[in-house]
Amino acid sequence: METEPTNDMPELNEEEKKNRKWDLVNKQWAATIIFSGVVLLLVAFLFIKREMFTNMVAYVFDVIRPITIGLVIAFLLYRPTCQIEKLFSKLQKRAPKFPASALSVFCAYFLLFLILAVIIWIIVPQFITSIKDFTDNIMVYYNNVMKFLNSDRGEQILNLLNENGFDPVTLRTKLMSLTTYIPDAVGTIGTWASSLIGGVIDFFIGLIFSVYVLAGRNKLRSQGTRILHHFLPQKHYHRLTHYGTLTFSTFSKFISGQIADAFILGVLIFCVMSIGGLEYPMMIAVIIGITNMIPYVGPWMGTIPCALILLMVNPWHAIAFVIIVIIAQQVDSNLIYPRVVGSSIGLPAIWVLFAITVGGGLFGVIGMIVGVPVMSIIYTVIREKTVSDHNNDQAKKPEKRKWHIRKTMQRIRDRVKKNDPPSDPQ
Numbered sequence: 240m241e242t243e244p245t246n247d248m249p250e251l252n253e254e255e256k257k258n259r260k261w262d263l264v265n266k267q268w269a270a271t272i273i274f275s276g277v278v279l280l281l282v283a284f285l286f287i288k289r290e291m292f293t294n295m296v297a298y299v300f301d302v303i304r305p306i307t308i309g310l311v312i313a314f315l316l317y318r319p320t321c322q323i324e325k326l327f328s329k330l331q332k333r334a335p336k337f338p339a340s341a342l343s344v345f346c347a348y349f350l351l352f353l354i355l356a357v358i359i360w361i362i363v364p365q366f367i368t369s370i371k372d373f374t375d376n377i378m379v380y381y382n383n384v385m386k387f388l389n390s391d392r393g394e395q396i397l398n399l400l401n402e403n404g405f406d407p408v409t410l411r412t413k414l415m416s417l418t419t420y421i422p423d424a425v426g427t428i429g430t431w432a433s434s435l436i437g438g439v440i441d442f443f444i445g446l447i448f449s450v451y452v453l454a455g456r457n458k459l460r461s462q463g464t465r466i467l468h469h470f471l472p473q474k475h476y477h478r479l480t481h482y483g484t485l486t487f488s489t490f491s492k493f494i495s496g497q498i499a500d501a502f503i504l505g506v507l508i509f510c511v512m513s514i515g516g517l518e519y520p521m522m523i524a525v526i527i528g529i530t531n532m533i534p535y536v537g538p539w540m541g542t543i544p545c546a547l548i549l550l551m552v553n554p555w556h557a558i559a560f561v562i563i564v565i566i567a568q569q570v571d572s573n574l575i576y577p578r579v580v581g582s583s584i585g586l587p588a589i590w591v592l593f594a595i596t597v598g599g600g601l602f603g604v605i606g607m608i609v610g611v612p613v614m615s616i617i618y619t620v621i622r623e624k625t626v627s628d629h630n631n632d633q634a635k636k637p638e639k640r641k642w643h644i645r646k647t648m649q650r651i652r653d654r655v656k657k658n659d660p661p662s663d664p665q
Contacts, residue, residue: 304441305441305445306448308441308442308444308445308449309444309447309448310448312445313448313452313453314490315494316347316453317456318491320344320347320456321343323342323343323347324339324343327339327342340457344454348450358529361525362525362526365519365522369551370551372551373551373552376551376552467479482620485616485620486612486616489584489612489615490612492585493583493584493612495583496580496581497532498532499583500532500571500575500579501528501529503575505525505528506524507571508520508524508567509523512524512560515559515563517549517556517560518549519548523545523548523549523560526545527564529541531571573592577591584611584615585615585618585619586618591611591614593614594610594614595607598611598614
């Protein structure tokens with residue numbers, strides 16, 4: 240006796256699928272709600288205990304400061320080390336025992352110390368010379384100031400100051416009372432000295448740490464790759480490695496662009512000061528070029544001490560130098576910097592200016608430093624997404640048929656012949 244097939248099993252399977260689907264949706268909603276609640280609680284805790292949190296973060300940063308310094312030094316020397324290793328790899332093919340990796344690290348640090356030594360050799364002697372010139376001519380400056388004060392214009396300025404409540408006797412009393420602040424000043428200098436010694440110690444520890452990082456960079460990279468490959472799914476692993484490589488290369492190219500921009504500005508300042516006959520052009524060009532790598536604050540950090548040095552020698556040259564720097568900074572910020580830095584990281588000049596403006600407005604100096612590479616990463620990611628979507632759309636579109644007159648006329652004739660009835664024989 241044959242049994243009729245029943246349709247209960249497929250219906251039960253469909254119900255089970257629906258129940259499983261709803262269970263999955265409910266689990267996702269529950270996980271989202273729990274995660275959002277935890278994040279809100281953490282944000283509320285940070286706002287309530289903000290002082291404790293900032294103290295804890297400051298303590299952590301103080302502890303890991305040598306490691307941070309070491310990572311920054313290793314990051315700065317990573318590309319030069321790789322370039323030197325590529326040159327040594329040709330020798331390694333001929334001599335397999337040639338230590339290309341170790342020598343590349345040694346050459347990178349040798350170049351770093353050589354550049355620092357050249358900078359010190361340029362700045363320190365000329366700075367000492369400027370101080371000597373100022374001490375030798377201090378009586379000349381004093382006589383010039385006294386002549387100016389004894390002139391008619393000087394008397395007018397003194398009268399104007401007296402009318403606005405400025406009394407020379409009061410100023411002298413305040414100057415004499417400065418001796419009461421000497422103990423506090425000594426304590427402050429002691430604190431600065433101790434922090435300076437601590438900073439030097441942290442720098443040397445970080446320098447040693449950076450040597451270990453650069454020497455074992457290949458091993459560290461392979462270990463990090465294995466760890467990510469083990470704990471992450473394949474899709475997330477490829478995405479994280481892609482964006483990590485993009486971030487690393489963008490910041491590295493950004494630093495290279497900053498160095499190139501500083502070099503161009505330093506050469507420009509040196510040429511203009513040499514043509515104008517100003518004192519110490521090499522020293523001032525080096526200072527301006529180094530400090531220019533710090534956006535927003537860097538130009539003023541270099542301009543003020545250099546102007547004071549020139550003021551000791553020739554006040555008119557100091558005024559001319561300030562005018563030169565203002566013009567050079569305008570040319571650099573609007574023409575040189577967007578093109579040099581933007582081209583090095585693949586970012587158009589308009590977006591470089593946009594990143595500097597928005598980053599500085601939102602986060603100050605740190606925003607101006609990090610804003611350009613972050614904007615480059617965002618620009619690259621958006622470009623990758625839009626180009627891939629555009630290519631997919633183009634692939635989905637059917638190919639357009641090209642219209643041809645002869646083929647179209649032939650097709651029409653074939654249709655007419657097919658639709659014409661055959662003629663009856665007579």
